Amino acid sequence: MVSDVVGIENATALPWSTAPAKGEISRLKSIKRQMYGRAGFELLRQRVLNTVEPITRSDGESDFGSG
Template sequence: MRKNRAALGVDNAGRQGLARPWKPPGTRRIARLLQSDAKGIAGADGVFIARLRRTAPKLANAADLAVRFARMLRGQSSEPVTDWLAATRSSVLKRLAAGPQREVAGIDNAIALPWSTGPAEGEISRLKTIKRQMYGRAGFELLRQRVLNSV
């Protein structure tokens, strides 16, 4: 029996000695791979992404637009938001870009100006946490005391 197992390429633990077949990555990993530099992806994943980009040009275009938008938000690109929005009109992202179309001035300011609403959002989150912890326990006066004492 051992000779037969060895001839089949099975080791002592009963596993096949052959390499396992390649399994395509999950959707989150595919999204991350599509947004990364194609030259930096090696092996089977690189071949998969290259083939995916060739066979699904709309998907490749959407990934490229997402990368361009991320670069704009990080300040790595001086491309105007209006140019990006114009490029999305002929892509699968046209519905996504319909909302920001109305807020171009606000998006430009958010990218260009150094101010952030982060501190205010943090305070709102803290207050909501306190309120959730107290749900059904007491009225506004106790909530007020807890908020003022936690500062």
């Protein structure tokens, strides 16, 4: 615990979060589970690409331009 003091302080002081990344991974895993055994890679690719939404950062900006 003593060796993690800097990390713990940064986690509580900085506005950064891994929640958007974890949410995206969870969404992709869910789509993959739904598609298992149904069709090939192309259909899976289309489902993933057609459901992408811009992720809004904590500063209000979007990853796809101004938010």
